[in-house]
Amino acid sequence: MSPDDSPDAPAFDFTVDLSAHEMLRRTHVVAAVGPDWDPAAALRGEEEARALLYSGLDAEQQRIYDELVAAGVLPAGPGDAAA
Structure with missing residues (x-):
């Protein structure tokens, strides 16, 4: 008796093609x-926003940020020692 012949096996093959x-x-x-979307400009904007978000950290904040990057919780960015 194969596994497909068991009484609990479904009577049909259920597949969905998405x-x-x-x-x-x-x-x-x-x-x-829209047609005016520039993916390169969008990426540059995201990188600039990320740099701004993590700029001006005090020593304790920088230490925690570095730990999070090293642990893989945050991605390393331009200028990070772990990058």
């Missing part, structure tokens, strides 16, 4: 960001 849904989702995302 490929069409994923293509529709991507189409909606591209339409939502």
Whole structure:
């Protein structure tokens, strides 16, 4: 008796192909960001925001930040010793 012949085995093969849904989702995302979206500029903006967020830390904050980067909780950024 194979595992598929057990009384608890489903009577049908249940599979779902989400490929069409994923293509529709991507189409909606591209339409939502619009034709003027510049991914390189968006990434630069995110990097600038991250640099600003973690700038001006006092010694204790910097120590905790460095520990979080070393532990992999926060990603290392430009200028980080762990980068």
